[in-house]
Amino acid sequence: MIQKLLRRKPPKDTLYNGNGSRPRSGLVQGESKLMSTFFGLAIALGLGTLVTLILVANNRALATRGKVFVQMADGTTQLAQEFDVNYRRPEIIKETAVRWMQLAFEWDNRIPGDDKAVDEGINFDRSNKRIPTKVYLASYLMEPGFRQEFLRLMASEVIPIDVMTGRRKSVLRFYSVSDPRQVAKNRWEVDIVATRIERSATQELGETRVNRTITLQSIPPVAPVFKDGDPEVWRKTLYELSKNGLMIVEIKPLNL
Structure with missing residues (x-):
């Protein structure tokens, strides 16, 4: 009787297998590392997409901006930087x-x-x-x-x-x-x-x-x-x- 009382069954837990062996901690740690990797890749992909969109917008703005050419003293023509014609220092x-x-x-x-x-x-x-x-x-x-x-x-x-x-x-x-x-x-x-x-x-x-x-x-x-x-x-x-x-x-x- 005493022996039966001392033989208590382990509580049911999803981390135990059917034979009552120890928790599967290695599997949980592997899954955690995998999720962290996926999460880092998602952040990197999002940042890369944002940077690409900014560059595309800047290039489009530069493409629509007017260009000003000036003739130098030696007769050559060069592209001058655009500025507000009404600006005065x-x-x-x-x-x-x-x-x-x-x-x-x-x-x-x-x-x-x-x-x-x-x-x-x-x-x-x-x-x-x-x-x-x-x-x-x-x-x-x-x-x-x-x-x-x-x-x-x-x-x-x-x-x-x-x-x-x-x-x-x-x-x-x-x-x-x-x-x-x-x-x-x-x-x-x-x-x-x-x-x-x-x-x-x-x-x-x-x-x-x-x-x-x-x-x-x-x-x-x-x-x-x-x-x-x-x-x-x-x-x-x-x-x-x-x-x-x-x-x-x-x-x-x-x-x-």
Whole structure:
């Protein structure tokens, strides 16, 4: 009786065989390794498919993008990198704004680019009032309509008469020039803090604040086309101003 009580049957378990032998642990471990292998292959296949789809999309985008060819100095043609034709680098925008301020507010009776030539001024509206050539050149950076208004104001109210006789000159002192900030599509603003110092041959005549916010807009740049002989000096300056592809559409006082 005691022997029968001690002979207890093992519990039923699917891991036991019919003879009550030990669990089949080797078979379970083999199946686990096989499943891990299949799982790793599935992940690798999925990643490979994703990378392939990305490459196909990029190649399709490149295939539909326009190509630009340029002719080099030696006559050969090369493929140029495509870019937004209305994009302007910040340093170019700042340079254009500063250059305009210098032309508009640094006065003397000399032709730009030729210190030996005396500037007789330009009569722009068939009146007796003349303005320095520098100021006239500055107006070419401005929007039509706005340009004529600017010239009339400078001639009648801003520029002293004795500038054209050479008795008065002026120079700008820049204190700060802000980085361009985009205010609309293809349009930027630059804040300039400066003063205009006027002087005669023997003394300083005064210093005036000329703080301005200048709004510029991108336009197609003008490439200079020179034929036989050099153009006039002021025409060279005009081409240099136009090549940046920027036009001034608004100028307003900067209140600090």
